[in-house]
Amino acid sequence: MDNKQISKAVIKRLPRYYRYLGELMQEGVERISSNELSEKMKVTASQIRQDLNNFGGFGQQGYGYNVSYLYNEIAKILGIDKQHNLIIIGAGNLGQAIANYANFERRGFMIKGMFDVNPRLIGMTVRGIEIYPIEQLESFIKENDVQIAALTIPKAKAEEMAEKLVSYGVKAIWNFAHTDLNLPKDVVVENVHLSESLMRLSYKVSNMDTGK
């Protein structure tokens, strides 16, 4: 993999390639052409060739892509060939939904613990993952080499908590709170704003109706 800047748009599409390649591997497919992949993924074949050329062109003319090779190369690019330690802040339904999703571990994301302020939740486990009191956050992050924190708490507390997490050594925030976080530039933030997603859906539905 060379060092040239890969565009955000390509990076955004890579996880989807990764998902499809994983499914192909499960089906026992060893090679696939850009045309076949195009049909499966509903993306043009030229887009696929362009995207995958960014990484040094794993495809060979008339021969197609080696599925498992491409799968592993994309994993390396995405950094999911390494282990990342993750904690979840907020052990409500959303936090528990994330804890319950075993697939994250298969992709190298190890959920080390959950944290909550609600004393009734402390000591409970979700799929073997324990819920700790928020007072233990700092020592836990340092002892468990935690890099990523999923933030599933109300927006009023989100900014303050994110700043704390960063001061304790967390490098990346997976932010589910409905607010944008103002953090130092070297902290990674990935937002999942569900209400914005629902509004985009609403736009599409409304636009479809008026188009009739």
Next chain:
Amino acid sequence: MDNKQISKAVIKRLPRYYRYLGELMQEGVERISSNELSEKMKVTASQIRQDLNNFGGFGQQGYGYNVSYLYNEIAKILGIDKQHNLIIIGAGNLGQAIANYANFERRGFMIKGMFDVNPRLIGMTVRGIEIYPIEQLESFIKENDVQIAALTIPKAKAEEMAEKLVSYGVKAIWNFAHTDLNLPKDVVVENVHLSESLMRLSYKVSNMDTGK
């Protein structure tokens, strides 16, 4: 609002404008210039002017935008000035997390019910929203004028369920299952693929590390 095509990129940004304008209204702000909004939202002022010009230019030179007018106009464009009836398929943690989020109702999304195959969940309520057996799905959709279904079930069952929902009259699927749905073109699909979001975060973390 004129009928010209609004680009996907602009639509994607509108919910964020809407969120910021709502916060400004809560703070009692009546007017805001593109420069002030630019600083708050960390988007260039020229981008803001360009985006908002799409809707006939609510801004006046040297005077700024009328916050509540812009807020309401964006609501109309997004279709959230009208009521949308929504159901949740899958009453696990993720489904319950969505049911618990009262803000959706303030934006016109009325959660009418949840559905699950697990008999132990039937009859329970989450924030007053009842969980019904999946057998009642068809009649419920028809009787409650349900337009939108949030799909929070495992991917193995997602496609089949989505097809059923569409055949019962649902117009839009808010898809949380980790798969792409192949549905007729006139059905709206908005995907929330959490594992893809986590992989993008992983890429950013990995890239940051190597950049040091």
